Amino acid sequence: MTYLDYQATTPLAAEARQAMLRWLAEDGFANPHSAHAMGRAAKAAVEVAREQVAALFPPGGKVIFTGSATEAINLAIQGRAYGAIAVSAIEHAAVRDTARAVGSYHELPVGPDGLVDPQVALPDGLGLVAVMQVNNEIGTIQPVAHLAERAHQVGALFLCDAVQGAGKLAAPASADLIAVSAHKLYGPKGIGALWIRDGVELSPLIHGGGQESGLRSGTLSPALCAGFGAAVQVALARQEEDAAHVSGLWDAARDELARWTLNGSETERWKGNLNLRLNGLDVARLMSECRRVMFSAGSACASGSGRPSHVLRALGLSDNEARSSIRLGFGRYTTREELIEACRAIDAAAKTQGV
Numbered sequence: 106m107t108y109l110d111y112q113a114t115t116p117l118a119a120e121a122r123q124a125m126l127r128w129l130a131e132d133g134f135a136n137p138h139s140a141h142a143m144g145r146a147a148k149a150a151v152e153v154a155r156e157q158v159a160a161l162f163p164p165g166g167k168v169i170f171t172g173s174a175t176e177a178i179n180l181a182i183q184g185r186a187y188g189a190i191a192v193s194a195i196e197h198a199a200v201r202d203t204a205r206a207v208g209s210y211h212e213l214p215v216g217p218d219g220l221v222d223p224q225v226a227l228p229d230g231l232g233l234v235a236v237m238q239v240n241n242e243i244g245t246i247q248p249v250a251h252l253a254e255r256a257h258q259v260g261a262l263f264l265c266d267a268v269q270g271a272g273k274l275a276a277p278a279s280a281d282l283i284a285v286s287a288h289k290l291y292g293p294k295g296i297g298a299l300w301i302r303d304g305v306e307l308s309p310l311i312h313g314g315g316q317e318s319g320l321r322s323g324t325l326s327p328a329l330c331a332g333f334g335a336a337v338q339v340a341l342a343r344q345e346e347d348a349a350h351v352s353g354l355w356d357a358a359r360d361e362l363a364r365w366t367l368n369g370s371e372t373e374r375w376k377g378n379l380n381l382r383l384n385g386l387d388v389a390r391l392m393s394e395c396r397r398v399m400f401s402a403g404s405a406c407a408s409g410s411g412r413p414s415h416v417l418r419a420l421g422l423s424d425n426e427a428r429s430s431i432r433l434g435f436g437r438y439t440t441r442e443e444l445i446e447a448c449r450a451i452d453a454a455a456k457t458q459g460v
């Protein structure tokens with residue numbers, strides 16, 4: 106099996122697993138919100154993890170642990186009455202659907218390269234602008250620092266979904282709210298975080314025991330926090346090495362699949378994401394013929410809706426072009442050999458379709 110779906114989730118780093126084991130052991134079960142010695146030890150581990158995760162973000166804010174990035178994004182968007190909200194046309198559903206649900210919703214278009222124009226017109230009366238750092242389907246890196254400044258100029262706050270960029274790229278220093286997820290950076294599933302700039306007031310969505318500064322009630326899992334913290338520590342220590350590895354993988358895969366067309370900018374991108382199309386390709390058939398390669402349809406239809414991806418459509422691709430796209434995602438633990446072998450298998454299977 107070759108795993109090429111790193112945008113969906115990443116393998117758990119050995120360092121993260123090791124950090125978690127201490128809190129999954131027989132004596133590691135205490136509630137970190139208890140005042141006794143075992144509780145205080147668990148709380149200390151949570152606070153070490155919070156410091157480790159905080160290293161992803163600019164100074165001058167706080168880290169609130171959540172159950173996922175989806176929850177962090179919901180807290181950021183629903184935790185305040187913004188009035189009008191503008192989001193990029195290629196945001197993840199966590200941002201799009203939440204923004205749509207709460208207020209007057211505006212979409213910022215992207216060009217055929219999958220990038221928001223930094224000079225894009227912002228409608229009047231905005232309270233929030235949300236643009237992701239790295240797109241999960243096509244890997245494009247948005248000009249988020251510039252867009253955050255533009256948001257501030259019109260009096261709006263800026264939310265950045267940094268789920269696919271965290272640990273790989275520096276966080277946008279001028280954002281007000283940043284959402285991240287442990288399982289996209291080699292940490293465990295079931296934990297995310299929202300970074301909130303000092304002075305930005307939010308109201309909780311989840312009420313109860315008042316944990317996480319009253320913003321997210323519920324007992325934290327020391328194991329998940331410790332795994333998240335360790336994963337961030339490793340990601341930051343290996344940032345350059347990981348990026349160089351992924352860049353080499355990208356070159357190898359591009360060479361193997363040179364006849365395929367790339368979706369999204371060639372240059373402004375995270376190179377661990379290769380979204381490609383071959384006109385006329387039957388992706389479902391390709392996937393069933395390449396069962397030993399774990400990859401995605403580039404048009405990842407929203408929960409079986411049958412509609413092609415809003416991201417590929419936003420680039421200007423036709424339904425057919427979107428439907429003939431695949432996404433290969435690779436990262437720290439992918440080897441060049443397995444990637445080349447998988448690319449050859451995919452290309453050979455496509456050829457049997459006559460495309």
Ligand code: PLP
Binds near residue numbers: 199237241285286
């Ligand atoms: N935002 C982006 C860009 C993502 O890729 C994902 C995960 O698919 C999410 C948000 C949601 O993250 P989580 O799985 O932690 O809810």
